[in-house]
Amino acid sequence: MIGWLRTEMKKIEAIIKPFKLEEVKEALSDLGIEGMTVSEVKGFGRQKGHTEIYRGSEYTVDFLPKIKIEVVLPDSMVDNATTAIVKAAKTGKIGDGKVFVYNIDEAIRIRTDETGEKAI
Amino acid sequence: MIGWLRTEMKKIEAIIKPFKLEEVKEALSDLGIEGMTVSEVKGFGRQKGHTEIYRGSEYTVDFLPKIKIEVVLPDSMVDNATTAIVKAAKTGKIGDGKVFVYNIDEAIRIRTDETGEKAI
Amino acid sequence: MIGWLRTEMKKIEAIIKPFKLEEVKEALSDLGIEGMTVSEVKGFGRQKGHTEIYRGSEYTVDFLPKIKIEVVLPDSMVDNATTAIVKAAKTGKIGDGKVFVYNIDEAIRIRTDETGEKAI
Amino acid sequence: MVASFNLDTRRLISLILFCCSFFVAAAVFGQNASPSPAPSPQSAQAGSLEDRVASLEAYIKNTDGSKTLADVPGPGHNAWMMTAAALVLFMTLPGLALFYGGLVRRKNVLSVLAQCLGIVGLVTLLWWAAGYSLVFGKGFNNPFFGGAEHFFLNGVTSSPNGDYSYWVSENVYAMYQLMFAIITPALIIGAIAERMKFTTLMTFMFFWMFIVYFPMAHMVWGITGFMNGIWNPASGIKAIDFAGGTVVHMTSGWSSLILCLILGPRLGFKREPIPPHSVVLTMIGTGMLWVGWYGFNAGSAVAADRIAANAFTATTLATATAAFAWGMLEKILRGKASVLGFCTGAVAGLVVITPACGFVTSTGAVIIGVLAAVVPYFAISLLKPKLGYDDALDTFGVHAVGGTIGALLTGLLASKQANPNLRDDVLSSLFASQLAAVVVTLILSVVGTAIIAFALKFSMGLRPTAEVETAGLDISEHGEEAYIS
Amino acid sequence: MVASFNLDTRRLISLILFCCSFFVAAAVFGQNASPSPAPSPQSAQAGSLEDRVASLEAYIKNTDGSKTLADVPGPGHNAWMMTAAALVLFMTLPGLALFYGGLVRRKNVLSVLAQCLGIVGLVTLLWWAAGYSLVFGKGFNNPFFGGAEHFFLNGVTSSPNGDYSYWVSENVYAMYQLMFAIITPALIIGAIAERMKFTTLMTFMFFWMFIVYFPMAHMVWGITGFMNGIWNPASGIKAIDFAGGTVVHMTSGWSSLILCLILGPRLGFKREPIPPHSVVLTMIGTGMLWVGWYGFNAGSAVAADRIAANAFTATTLATATAAFAWGMLEKILRGKASVLGFCTGAVAGLVVITPACGFVTSTGAVIIGVLAAVVPYFAISLLKPKLGYDDALDTFGVHAVGGTIGALLTGLLASKQANPNLRDDVLSSLFASQLAAVVVTLILSVVGTAIIAFALKFSMGLRPTAEVETAGLDISEHGEEAYIS
Amino acid sequence: MVASFNLDTRRLISLILFCCSFFVAAAVFGQNASPSPAPSPQSAQAGSLEDRVASLEAYIKNTDGSKTLADVPGPGHNAWMMTAAALVLFMTLPGLALFYGGLVRRKNVLSVLAQCLGIVGLVTLLWWAAGYSLVFGKGFNNPFFGGAEHFFLNGVTSSPNGDYSYWVSENVYAMYQLMFAIITPALIIGAIAERMKFTTLMTFMFFWMFIVYFPMAHMVWGITGFMNGIWNPASGIKAIDFAGGTVVHMTSGWSSLILCLILGPRLGFKREPIPPHSVVLTMIGTGMLWVGWYGFNAGSAVAADRIAANAFTATTLATATAAFAWGMLEKILRGKASVLGFCTGAVAGLVVITPACGFVTSTGAVIIGVLAAVVPYFAISLLKPKLGYDDALDTFGVHAVGGTIGALLTGLLASKQANPNLRDDVLSSLFASQLAAVVVTLILSVVGTAIIAFALKFSMGLRPTAEVETAGLDISEHGEEAYIS
Ligand SMILES: Nc1ncnc2c1ncn2[C@@H]1O[C@H](COP(=O)(O)OP(=O)(O)O)[C@@H](O)[C@H]1O
Numbered sequence A, B, C: 001m002i003g004w005l006r007t008e009m010k011k012i013e014a015i016i017k018p019f020k021l022e023e024v025k026e027a028l029s030d031l032g033i034e035g036m037t038v039s040e041v042k043g044f045g046r047q048k049g050h051t052e053i054y055r056g057s058e059y060t061v062d063f064l065p066k067i068k069i070e071v072v073l074p075d076s077m078v079d080n081a082t083t084a085i086v087k088a089a090k091t092g093k094i095g096d097g098k099v100f101v102y103n104i105d106e107a108i109r110i111r112t113d114e115t116g117e118k119a120i
Numbered sequence D, E, F: 001m002v003a004s005f006n007l008d009t010r011r012l013i014s015l016i017l018f019c020c021s022f023f024v025a026a027a028v029f030g031q032n033a034s035p036s037p038a039p040s041p042q043s044a045q046a047g048s049l050e051d052r053v054a055s056l057e058a059y060i061k062n063t064d065g066s067k068t069l070a071d072v073p074g075p076g077h078n079a080w081m082m083t084a085a086a087l088v089l090f091m092t093l094p095g096l097a098l099f100y101g102g103l104v105r106r107k108n109v110l111s112v113l114a115q116c117l118g119i120v121g122l123v124t125l126l127w128w129a130a131g132y133s134l135v136f137g138k139g140f141n142n143p144f145f146g147g148a149e150h151f152f153l154n155g156v157t158s159s160p161n162g163d164y165s166y167w168v169s170e171n172v173y174a175m176y177q178l179m180f181a182i183i184t185p186a187l188i189i190g191a192i193a194e195r196m197k198f199t200t201l202m203t204f205m206f207f208w209m210f211i212v213y214f215p216m217a218h219m220v221w222g223i224t225g226f227m228n229g230i231w232n233p234a235s236g237i238k239a240i241d242f243a244g245g246t247v248v249h250m251t252s253g254w255s256s257l258i259l260c261l262i263l264g265p266r267l268g269f270k271r272e273p274i275p276p277h278s279v280v281l282t283m284i285g286t287g288m289l290w291v292g293w294y295g296f297n298a299g300s301a302v303a304a305d306r307i308a309a310n311a312f313t314a315t316t317l318a319t320a321t322a323a324f325a326w327g328m329l330e331k332i333l334r335g336k337a338s339v340l341g342f343c344t345g346a347v348a349g350l351v352v353i354t355p356a357c358g359f360v361t362s363t364g365a366v367i368i369g370v371l372a373a374v375v376p377y378f379a380i381s382l383l384k385p386k387l388g389y390d391d392a393l394d395t396f397g398v399h400a401v402g403g404t405i406g407a408l409l410t411g412l413l414a415s416k417q418a419n420p421n422l423r424d425d426v427l428s429s430l431f432a433s434q435l436a437a438v439v440v441t442l443i444l445s446v447v448g449t450a451i452i453a454f455a456l457k458f459s460m461g462l463r464p465t466a467e468v469e470t471a472g473l474d475i476s477e478h479g480e481e482a483y484i485s
């Protein structure tokens, strides 16, 4: 449980609109955040999907393309980072997405075996 | 630590068979869950993969296509939601997948800056 | 809160170089770990991207293809597993990736409704 | 190393081996029996100068020049027919394969390609062994089957066969017609996509060729054929079908309906969306089909002559019109013109103009183009949902409906102005003849398909297990994945 | 079921309906009014043996054989022109569609395909109704517009039209030229990709054909045309353009520039990377363009004769040279030769050799190939970033720049050795004539496009909403997704 | 802006610049030196009516008509050969590029396309400058190299060259043969895919053309060639090779083996799975190869005559049979017929029938089809794993093995019945001649390749760094990504 005290790390998971990725990335870079992991996801929420028609058949597509950004960082940076993400990702229109924050117990940099804050 | 008390949120992460997505989505909708994020993943587990042959060479493909569903929701709904997911996703055959639950510290709706339960 | 005591589970999330997947998978299998979930992600970090040129225009591609491996396992196996992953995934060159560990409250096997350690 | 293979496979293979041994024996015999004399193309010319000039003129005009230029193909016509044959192959490989392949789900695209490829191989062997002879032979002097004289392409050389062409090598003509025999069963794949066992499908096609295609093609195009209105004076029905409205599209389209009814719908049909996995592939396929179809339609003149030119023109006009009309229908009725709509319209236009292209004028072609969009459009968007059969990729909606209205419109719009071969005795009762031909075709296709399909349903079984179908046919039936990232 | 559709759609449809009703009325009238007499190709030959042989020789040499072989197409020439017409269609469907489709983002690929398909339909109907006649008619005896005698392809039969070809069916020629009329507006799509409303685009093309393409094509190729240097003795400018450097590439290229300037850049242009979503598709399209271009260039001889052979050769040499040179430029200047570079070079080579291919020798073709790479390369990599217009897929950089230097290089390199039809009066002042033709083309394209584009900007609107553009045109404008996994 | 480029690039470029400066100088000189006289195709005909009719008949029969129709190509033959040349280009662009491109991993697909495109450019320039002359010239009167008289295509005009064709323009023939010279080195790419430096590969090809291809092609097809059994009475080995079993497939196939042995296997070979990234692309490529191969095989008659018709037929039958046989072998031995299996079988069939197609009957073609599947099937699935070389895409297994058995089977199955040009003196010892030709080809390919490969290994280096290979050649060598989502 020593490690537990040694380092307080959080993961921020942000679901954003795809075309906002560049801006969010830059906002995080500006805070000195040097690493993140990004993936393509599909989101379902209040934002309405669209209808596709193939010959006779209509399909309602509820799942919309979104980008998920994952950043692990020291507790101390979480507030700044979430604020920056929210600001950069906002369009004010429905479907802008969410930011989730949760605890990370440990982080290791594979290349160097460094752990904790030094690893991120 | 006030926020910590204010809101108890969990994330449910379900790995399911791809063709079960529609059913799980509907089961969650029926519980009033309005948002979720979905991604395509590959699963490795007890379910056997298959063999592919390209000209002379045989390959065993262990990684099978799965769908990952992520839902963040208030603690109070977790039990109902997991039950609903399990019910909808079950085929009884090997490879049906897993449900994992863990804690979320904070959630923010990008569009409105709302936080906590109101954000999800 | 009984369930909370009953089972201590962790999730290991490893971001690795794509061509290391086979080796990591085997290293985990050797530890008796029978299940994992894998996804394709893009990583941004210290590792420099590359430049692409399409006719006149140059683009710097910062996001590099990485593989994310997620394994849920009992607390007791975490140390061995992280060590195994780090060892298998290491090339010593920048961009090798990270391992993150965090807490999981509950796990359910959809097929059997088993929960906790038995589910993973 | 020999995988344990199941009963069906063994059945199929026994069948093939049986046929092969029979065929090879006969082929060798055939070759010995009737060595076609080596032609002597450099021999001195007999004939008067007048005759020789007339024969040369016959080449230009695509008339009979055999008085002094017997046994020699004409370069321009032969060139066009080799091109046309290659174009018709292009329609199937990769045209149709992509058109259909794009419309199925990702997990089944290879199964469609495998079916197309398998059919190409199977039909070629059948055609070589017996098919060409049964269709274009005349030894039986029979309105339904041709003859046995050309089994194993015996006697089919580079010299023209005057029954079908004055100036095109008979072997080129045989290969050209082979390409029709290939694409016709391949069209059926569309209706039953994503849910039929490969082995059963191939077995189905084996029988279907003998029971439906060969007799049908002989009836319409064979020189002794039952419905060969123009060239067989003794034909029972004086119908016309320039490039295969009945032979190709009606047979495949109506067979499709029956087979997909007997097969049943795909798992999840009407419960979950089954959208095309790549409209891009479908569009590529459409472009290839269109381009290749010039070989199909203009090639059916079996010469690079006036009739071919007319067919080329009519095909272009009808197809573009139908593509545009389908898009505009979508735009008006649903607000958006889709790529799939344009593509479907183009294919519908090609189908409907097929029997007509050598017989109608430009204006007739445009009229056909409009109807080629409107009728199938409503068949697919209104009829199909109501009746509820799972014609997966709309083979029935496009080919059966299109082929049928094409045959009938040919009856209404054929004109001497477009094609002077249309004699008055044919024209006078043409619509009635076309109607009769439609009925004959429909019955043969429906009955033939039903018999084969039921026989296979109760012997080999038509469908794979639900598990296989869910996992996708590519992995389960062919051991491959289409795309690996 | 009728979707509530907006004003623009209604406007487009009114336009179409209006035109159609007019056309159909006229077509029916036309058909009644002048039934072209059915040819009698089997009639006995008049003429002396000497004349008959001379006519047959005329077929071989592609000269006038109408003394004894009137009204009949020549098989070799007709075969080649049907093949060529199919090849030129192949350039658009699916060639150009894939070339462009690969270069846009995933979310807009179907919009490019839909635009190509829509243009094919629209232009075919216009060509049938009026276009062919306005370009290749001579009733008006006018240097800018042809005539009305061939509206609805009236009188356009399988007989050759001696003004354009001694031995190719006029209807085949009309279809061949239709394929040019199709690809020219389709080229414009490249400049305005990813950000124009489909309905507006189609309306733009409707007017563009009448204002820019038809007059331009008549001027250059019409027998009474203003700039038809070789075949119209009364031409105002004695310029030459073998296969469409001015008519096709300059018109589309310069119109592209104007339209994309009026339209404005894509959202995010210069702020975010907009890389091609599939270089593989682009390369497939390039291969198809190249292969199809043989129909375009060698087909422009309207015969399978010596000139066609020369055009075939020059096209091959210039294209391969340009592709290689572009790749080597990249290798030298940037360290890496890219697939997109090779492909762009190939297309640039094809563009620049187009006006020249029937007039230059092999060595001339190689020289053109080198310049075809160098000039557009720097236009795209230096000029474009500096000037800052968003020519999305480089239609201006390749087709306008390439077409212009092609027209000028033709003036410098055309030689009697390659083409004996080049009379001294044409050759003597050729470069000046070419320069004049370039100026005329440029002005017509720029002014015509500007007028139409501004008119539409203030009526229908050119661009979709930012939301639609961001979501992608495929889903918003066509209701489809390109790829579904 | 000039990227700092490395030694290899500089070496390649120096080489190119050197050659270019030499060539351009010589080309300009050549053009001045021997202006080929402009033909006067409209001049009055000399010759008696009898002679003139005989010449016209010669056109139909593809015999010598130069008595009264000298210097003029025949429309039907020229049409076919332009079509055929376009088809053979289509085989490479995009056919082979897709066939191979689909088989590699996603990260290397563009490298395959770039290699194909680069080869097209390089070989075209070599062919123009020297290749055509070295192969089809006769100035050296030498069995291994042709002559210098046609450097820079000097004197190669639209008139036929009677040594190779009575009725096809020599420039069309030169372009047709260029397409063969392009695809042959491109085939080699398959063996060394995913792991060779682009610059080195291009340099390898430069030398390979001079050392292996040009001599080989002259030996077999040049009028003074060493192994031109039919047309060169003085040939040392009276072998036959209709469309390139030795020249194309054996040279590329055996060179592939040597090059891939010297290069070594891909990183991870045999340790990790390296499955095809898109079987769909491979199937598209297969369809295009097959269609294009009609140009290759039937075009090798250099006329649209009886022999072409025979080649067309044999090609169809052998290919379809081999595709089907390969699929059935898989079905029997492994339980599943795969798309890749059908495709590989088709290509194997095409390869094996290539030398034979103009010489064998239908039955011979079917026999060849069966063997074309069986032998390469076991070579690839048994031999390769045992010997352990990394022939990445099975160029050796298909082209070397296939080409070799094709050459031998041609010796066994060639018959006068199929081709009357087969004189008895050729036929009597044909199998021995074929065996000799096989040995010569094998030695030249193996030795030539080994020399070039070792020279480059120790100068420029053959392989990129492990890092580059791991990241993929697309990004590292060409600066592009194939697919961006
Ligand atoms: N409860 C949830 N759990 C996980 N992801 C969610 C949840 N709710 C929404 N999302 C994600 O956020 C995206 C945006 O949500 P949506 O309700 O459409 O709009 P908004 O963010 O404006 O409220 C969704 O597409 C989905 O990916």
Ligand SMILES: Nc1ncnc2c1ncn2[C@@H]1O[C@H](COP(=O)(O)OP(=O)(O)O)[C@@H](O)[C@H]1O
Binding pocket: B015, B042, B043, B044, B045, B046, B047, B064, B066, B093, B094, B095, B096, B097, B098, C034, C035, C036, C037, C038, C070, C071, C072, C073, C109, C110, C111, C120
């Ligand atoms: N320990 C684990 N951690 C993360 N994911 C797992 C784990 N075990 C299984 N999975 C995921 O669950 C899927 C199903 O597991 P599997 O063992 O095949 O069958 P079952 O769920 O029926 O036990 C796997 O494909 C994988 O994606």
Ligand SMILES: Nc1ncnc2c1ncn2[C@@H]1O[C@H](COP(=O)(O)OP(=O)(O)O)[C@@H](O)[C@H]1O
Binding pocket: A034, A035, A036, A037, A038, A070, A071, A072, A073, A109, A110, A111, A120, C015, C042, C043, C044, C045, C046, C047, C048, C064, C066, C093, C094, C095, C096, C097, C098
């Ligand atoms: N703070 C972070 N949060 C989440 N993922 C990260 C973080 N930092 C790095 N990563 C992931 O790890 C990968 C490797 O990181 P990088 O800094 O490039 O090299 P290294 O792991 O050698 O330090 C990145 O591509 C990214 O996917």
